[in-house]
Amino acid sequence: MSSEKIRFYSRPAGGWGALKSVASQLLHQDIPWKGARTLLSANQPDGFDCPGCAWPDKDHASTFEFCENGVKAVAAEATARRVGPEFFARHTVTELLEESDFFLEDQGRLTEPMVYDALTDRYRPIAWDDAFALVARHLNALASPDQAIFYTSGRTSNEAAFLYQLFVREFGTNNFPDCSNMCHEPSGVGLKQSIGVGKGTVTLDDFELADAIFIFGQNPGTNHPRMLGELRRAAKRGAAIVSFNPLRERGLEKFADPQDPLEMLTGGGTRISSDYFTVRIGGDLAAVMGMIKHVLELDAAARAAGRPAVLDDAFIAEHTQGCAEFVDDIRAQSWTALERASGLSEAQLRKAGQAYADAGKVIVCWGMGITQHRHSVATIHMLVNLLLLRGNLGRPGAGVCPVRGHSNVQGDRTMGIYEKPAPAFLDRLREVFGFEPPREPGYDTIGAIEAMRDGKARVFFGMGGNFAMATPDSAVTWAALQRCELTVHVSTKLNRSHLLHGREALILPCLGRTEIDVQAAGPQGVTVEDSMSMVHLSSGINPPASTHLLSEPAIVARLAAATLAHSRVSWLWLIEDYARIRTLIERVFDDFEGFAERVAVPGGFRLRNPASEREWCTASGKAEFRRAALPAAFEPAQGAEPVYLLATVRSHDQYNTTVYGMNDRYRGVYGQRRVVFIHPEDLAARGWRDGDRVDLVTAADDGSTRRAEDFRLVAYDIPRGCLASYYPETNGLVPLSSYADEARTPASKSVPVKLVLARAGAATVQPRHAAHA
Numbered sequence: 146m147s148s149e150k151i152r153f154y155s156r157p158a159g160g161w162g163a164l165k166s167v168a169s170q171l172l173h174q175d176i177p178w179k180g181a182r183t184l185l186s187a188n189q190p191d192g193f194d195c196p197g198c199a200w201p202d203k204d205h206a207s208t209f210e211f212c213e214n215g216v217k218a219v220a221a222e223a224t225a226r227r228v229g230p231e232f233f234a235r236h237t238v239t240e241l242l243e244e245s246d247f248f249l250e251d252q253g254r255l256t257e258p259m260v261y262d263a264l265t266d267r268y269r270p271i272a273w274d275d276a277f278a279l280v281a282r283h284l285n286a287l288a289s290p291d292q293a294i295f296y297t298s299g300r301t302s303n304e305a306a307f308l309y310q311l312f313v314r315e316f317g318t319n320n321f322p323d324c325s326n327m328c329h330e331p332s333g334v335g336l337k338q339s340i341g342v343g344k345g346t347v348t349l350d351d352f353e354l355a356d357a358i359f360i361f362g363q364n365p366g367t368n369h370p371r372m373l374g375e376l377r378r379a380a381k382r383g384a385a386i387v388s389f390n391p392l393r394e395r396g397l398e399k400f401a402d403p404q405d406p407l408e409m410l411t412g413g414g415t416r417i418s419s420d421y422f423t424v425r426i427g428g429d430l431a432a433v434m435g436m437i438k439h440v441l442e443l444d445a446a447a448r449a450a451g452r453p454a455v456l457d458d459a460f461i462a463e464h465t466q467g468c469a470e471f472v473d474d475i476r477a478q479s480w481t482a483l484e485r486a487s488g489l490s491e492a493q494l495r496k497a498g499q500a501y502a503d504a505g506k507v508i509v510c511w512g513m514g515i516t517q518h519r520h521s522v523a524t525i526h527m528l529v530n531l532l533l534l535r536g537n538l539g540r541p542g543a544g545v546c547p548v549r550g551h552s553n554v555q556g557d558r559t560m561g562i563y564e565k566p567a568p569a570f571l572d573r574l575r576e577v578f579g580f581e582p583p584r585e586p587g588y589d590t591i592g593a594i595e596a597m598r599d600g601k602a603r604v605f606f607g608m609g610g611n612f613a614m615a616t617p618d619s620a621v622t623w624a625a626l627q628r629c630e631l632t633v634h635v636s637t638k639l640n641r642s643h644l645l646h647g648r649e650a651l652i653l654p655c656l657g658r659t660e661i662d663v664q665a666a667g668p669q670g671v672t673v674e675d676s677m678s679m680v681h682l683s684s685g686i687n688p689p690a691s692t693h694l695l696s697e698p699a700i701v702a703r704l705a706a707a708t709l710a711h712s713r714v715s716w717l718w719l720i721e722d723y724a725r726i727r728t729l730i731e732r733v734f735d736d737f738e739g740f741a742e743r744v745a746v747p748g749g750f751r752l753r754n755p756a757s758e759r760e761w762c763t764a765s766g767k768a769e770f771r772r773a774a775l776p777a778a779f780e781p782a783q784g785a786e787p788v789y790l791l792a793t794v795r796s797h798d799q800y801n802t803t804v805y806g807m808n809d810r811y812r813g814v815y816g817q818r819r820v821v822f823i824h825p826e827d828l829a830a831r832g833w834r835d836g837d838r839v840d841l842v843t844a845a846d847d848g849s850t851r852r853a854e855d856f857r858l859v860a861y862d863i864p865r866g867c868l869a870s871y872y873p874e875t876n877g878l879v880p881l882s883s884y885a886d887e888a889r890t891p892a893s894k895s896v897p898v899k900l901v902l903a904r905a906g907a908a909t910v911q912p913r914h915a916a917h918a
Contacts, residue, residue, distance in 0.1 A: 148815070148816050149815065149817045150815045150816060151814060151815070151835075151836075152815060153813045154813045156414075157395070157413070157414030157415075158366040158373065158396035158399065158414075200371045200372050200675065201349050201677045201679050202675070202681075202748070203371075214367070214370045214800060215371075217798075218803075221638065222638075222658065222660075223657075223659050224253050224254060226253025226254065227254055227690065227691070228252045228254065228255050228638075228639050229256040229257060229691075230256075230257060230259070230269065230270045233268040234267065234269075236267070237266040238267065238268070238646070239266055241639075242641075242645075246614065246640070246804050247804040247805075247806070247807065249638075249639045249640055249641060250638055250639070250640065250804055250805070254654070254657075255636060255637060255639060255652060255654035255691075256654060256690060256691035256693055257654065257693045258272070258273055258276045258652065258654060258693070259652040260650070260651055261649060261651070263648075268643075268650075268652060271651070273695065276653060277706075278707055279649070279651065280604075280606070280633055280651065280704055280707070280708070281704070281707040281708040283603075283604050283631040284708050285708065289317075290316050290317030290318040291318045291320060291601075291602075292601065292603045292604065293316070293318060293320060293603070293604040293605075294320050294322060294593045294596065294602050294604065294606065295318070295320055295322075295606050295608070296321075296323065296590075296607040296608060297322075297557055297609070298323075298324055298551065298607075298610030299323070299324045299325070299549075299552065299553055299554025299557060300551050300552055300553060300610075300658070301553060301608050301697055302553060302556075302671035302673060302683070302697060302698070303556045303559070303560050303673060303674065303680070304671050304723050304726045304727065305608070305671070305696075305701055306553070306556065306562050307560045307726060307730050307733075308698055308705070308719070308726060309608055310561040310562055311561075311578065311705075311714065311729075312701055312704065312708070312709070312716075314561075314574060315578070315580050315709055315714070318583055319564050319565070319566060319583050319585065319587030320587035320588045320593065321562050321587055322589050322590040322593040323558075323562050323563075324551055324554055324615065324801075325554055325562075326589045326591070326889065326890060327590055327615060327616065327890060328513050328516060328517075328549070328550055328890065329516055329550075329554070330516070330589075330885070330890045331515075331524075331525055331885050331887070331890055332511075332525060332547035334522050334887050335523075335524075335525030335888075336525065336529065336547070336756075338526065338763070338771065339525070339771055340529060340538065340545075340761060340768050340769075341756060341768075342755055342756045343558075344555065344678055344754060345676060345678070345754075346539065346544035346545050346754055347508055347543075347544040347545070347546045347677065348677050348679075349677065350541070351541060351543065352376075352378075352379055352508065353378070354506055354541050354542030355504075355508045356385065356503075356505045356506045356507065357384060357385040357387065357500055357501065357504030357507045358379055358384060358386050358387070358507075358510065359388075359389070359507065359508070359509045360388045360390075360397065361389045361429050361509070361515050361528065362390060362512050362513065362514020362515040362516075363390070363511060363513075363548055364390070364394040364794070364795070365397070365512075365548070366394055366397065366400070366797075366811055367394075367811065368512065368550065369512075369548055372548065373396055373402075373417070374402060376400070376417050377402060377417065380415055380419075381415060385420070385503075385504060386417055386419050387418065387419065387420045387421075387497055387500050387501075388417075388420070388421045388422070389422045389497075390422075390423065390424070390514060391423055391424060391426050391863055391864055391869070392812075392822065393863075395811035395812075396417070396811065397417050397418050398416070398417060398418060398421065399415065399416055400415055400417055402415075419500075420500060422489055422493055422497060423488075423863070423864055424488055424489055424864070425487060425488025425489075425779065425790075425864045425866070426779070426790045426792050426864070426894065426895055427520070427779060427790065427895045428486055429487075429524050430520055430524040431483050431486035431487035431775055431776070432483075432489055433524065433527040433531055434475060434478055434527060434775065435478075435480070435484075435487060435489070435491070435494030435498065436497050436501055437498070437530065438476070438478060438483065438498070439494060439497075439498030439502070440498050440501060440531075440534060440535075441472060441475060441476060441534075443498075443499075443502050455535070456534050456535060457534070457536035460533075460536035461534070464759055464767055465533055465768045465770055466765050466767045466770070467770035467771065470772065471530060471770035471771070471772050474772045485780075486776060486777075486778040488864045501531065502535075505542075506537065506541070506543040507532065507537045507543050508542070508544055508546055509528050509544075509545055510547075511525070511547055512547075513893075514792070516547075516885070517885070518885065518892055518895045519776075519883070519884070519885055519886055519895065520773070520776045520886065521885040522885060522886060522887045523771075523886070524773075526771035526773055527773055529771075530770050530771065532544070532545065533770060538756060538768065539757055539758060546676075547676070548676060552675070553673040555674050555678070556672070556674030556680070559674055559734070561574075561733075564587040564588060564589050564592075565586045565587075566582075571584060577732050577733055578713065590616060590891075591884055593605075594621065594625050594881060595625075597625035597629055600628060602629070603629055603630045604629060604630060604631045604632075604633075605626060605629050605632045605633070605647065606632075606633045606635075607632075607635065607636075608635050608697065608701075609635055609636065609697075610642075610802075611640040611642050611801075612634075613626060613640075614642065614802040615873070616876065616891070617880070617881055617883070617891040618851070618879055619876050619877035620877060621881050623645045626642070626645050627645060627646065628647070629646075629648070630647055631648070631649045631651075632649075632651075633650070633651045634651070635654075635655050635700055636653070636655065637654065637655060637657045637690075639652075640802070640803075653695075653700055655694060655695060655696060655697050655700060656685070656689055656694050656695070656696045657685070659687050660687050660688070660694075661685045661687065661689065662684075662685055664721055664722065665722070666721050669684075669696070669722070670682045670683060671683050671684075671698070671723060672744055672749070678751050678754055679748070679750070679751050680743075680749045681748055681749025681750075682744055682745075682749065696720075698719075699720050702717060702720040703716070703717070727741060727744070728740070728741075736753055756768075779895075780866065781865035781866035787830075787866070787899070788897050788898070788899055789868045789897070789898055789900065790866060790867050790895055790897060790898075791821075791867075791868040791869070791875065791896040791897070791898045792869045792895065792896075793871070793875045793876065793878075793879070793893045793894065793896070794869050794870070796809035796812075796818060797812070798810075799871070802873050814859065818871050818874060819855060819857060819874060820858075820859045820870065820871070821839065821841065821857070821858055821859065821869070821870040821900075822859050822861035822863055822868060822869040822870070823858055823859065823860065823861065823868055824860070824862075824863050824864065824866075824867070827865055827866065828858060828860055833858060834858075835858060835859060835860040836857060837857075837902070838857055839856055839858055839900045839902055840853065840902075840903050840904065841856060841868075841870070841875065841878055841898045841899075842878075842898060842899045842900075842901060843879075843880065843898055845880050845897070847880060847882060851877055851880070853874060853875050853878055854904070856870060872893065876893070878896050878898060879891050879892065879896050883896070
């Protein structure tokens with residue numbers, strides 16, 4: 146492991162640092178040559194879709210359609226390391242709980258199905274048929290199907306997700322918590338209400354035409370590095386790129402493309418953001434209101450002077466409703482209130498508004514810095530309002546772009562992984578499959594935790610992911626999982642969720658995205674949908690890590706066959722050839738007509754987005770201006786025991802809950818993860834110094850004490866009163882009751898906390914052992 150140090154990073158994102166990281170990851174996983182060959186097949190027509198982020202592929206004929214983030218994901222999956230029965234024979238579950246999340250991930254690929262043995266506190270091998278029989282026995286013994294929880298990770302393919310939702314609904318429940326509930330649920334809710342479609346409206350082609358790109362609450366340098374290529378090209382042709390983020394993220398400041406010889410030879414890079422506004426945590430809604438207020442004032446002045454209007458009157462009249470009432474609301478907002486809530490000055494808000502007014506075509510992008518707040522849905526409404534004022538929806542070079550994380554999180558939702566399914570979708574399932582699907586809404590992620598906590602749910606089945614570490618209020622979530630009679634996790638690697646188990650527990654190892662999936666009809670490909678609604682094939686190229694692995698579709702089909710004795714679905718026949726599954730998808734979803742032919746084209750096809758064509762699937766039939774109250778301003782920390790606002794963030798050596806290493810290169814953190822970023826003046830106000838150790842305590846009035854212990858203070862460019870620290874180490878600070886209005890996404894980006902000096906010798910809330918290199 147690297148020694149613990151803090152060292153300011155001044156070079157561009159990407160560049161030689163990214164190449165060095167790529168080489169390091171391949172060597173660390175003992176796959177330098179195999180890994181290089183594997184990477185050449187990432188995001189290619191005859192290769193696999195990167196298991197990392199959901200950013201689209203620019204060119205399916207390119208040899209280098211991968212990034213540093215993707216290399217880490219691919220290397221971790223293609224690793225030569227193995228976690229077989231001998232590993233579990235050496236370690237009890239209690240012992241493994243003391244290890245770090247990095248240690249668990251770093252042990253390698255799971256090789257055989259394992260069942261928990263309470264007498265020895267160890268996992269032991271179990272035959273696949275016996276594992277399916279165990280799950281079926283528990284499911285069929287439940288008093289109600291609603292006592293089972295079926296979680297879904299965003300890496301699950303379309304084919305697996307479709308079979309999964311079909312099995313679960315035939316079983317009799319809509320309990321489908323998924324990772325969307327914890328990240329972009331507000332995007333779907335807000336966009337659906339405003340424009341009738343819960344997805345982004347732009348494609349990569351639009352990035353080549355936009356005059357301005359506004360980025361809110363996002364760190365593409367770490368979370369979606371391939372996006373930086375699009376931003377770099379836009380910046381080079383003169384497009385304005387305006388960023389709003391509490392933290393100064395290096396990828397949004399300057400980027401060196403590793404494929405650009407000049408930038409690599411000279412050590413130079415391309416400036417990304419033309420303007421960068423360090424908005425206060427949670428202040429984006431007020432900031433967008435301020436931009437709109439400036440645009441409205443410009444419009445009023447132009448009309449008064451007889452100049453052309455700034456607003457698009459024709460678009461507003463033909464395509465929208467509610468504009469007049471919305472405009473009155475914004476005009477009534479005072480600049481003082483907007484400054485206080487946003488943390489930006491009136492001059493900064495006007496400058497951002499002017500950049501919008503000056504641009505003919507505008508794209509607005511956002512990440513979880515927008516969606517993980519109580520007022521996240523209202524913020525998304527306001528971003529749409531901004532675009533509607535000047536007709537920046539449904540035309541080339543303009544639109545909304547929620548940038549999603551997991552590689553098929555959007556596809557899973559398209560396939561029906563949703564706890565509140567539309568009646569028309571359920572009607573189609575009934576027509577095609579001949580059973581009556583359940584109609585009552587199921588549990589989302591928050592609801593699932595509450596149900597397990599309260600004894601209302603007794604079986605938890607996780608299709609991928611790391612539920613225990615991805616969720617809020619860790620102590621509550623962990624205890625809830627341990628109350629279950631059975632917990633089951635379909636996984637490629639070991640993680641903490643396997644160790645926080647029910648009375649009985651199974652680990653079911655599956656094929657990874659990079660591996661060859663051979664069924665009766667031969668090698669199979671699966672399909673995925675990226676964050677811009679492109680659906681394309683993914684086919685693995687590596688031999689499976691173990692002969693005992695099953696594909697996710699095979700696991701679902703065999704479990705369904707074992708559980709549903711009277712099902713009319715030919716489950717085992719379907720998985721002989723995944724084209725049969727795609728035929729059923731085509732019968733259920735009209736947008737997939739001609740699925741086989743369309744997906745065979747390199748790059749696949751784009752699902753229709755009515756809003757992109759200015760067809761508004763709202764109750765009114767028009768795009769809707771939606772009003773929002775200005776949230777109460779969070780004031781900078783003051784007093785003897787001030788309250789700060791904490792945002793949980795990823796490090797650069799991490800993807801979601803998967804920790805690849807202990808460094809955060811662009812923020813200058815090395816060899817450690819228990820750090821908290823704080824403004825230097827907030828340090829001075831407490832009489833503390835950079836490097837002091839503190840505990841974080843949630844400032845909640847629900848009677849629960851939530852404490853994350855022993856964090857190093859790091860002076861950083863972040864607004865006064867705001868803090869940032871890594872998850873999952875700080876997930877335990879997020880109350881289960883703190884979530885987005887209307888969308889119930891945990892408010893992990895706005896957690897009120899207090900800081901107290903660390904208690905000497907105190908045990909930490911989560912393991913923090915040294916990384917094993």
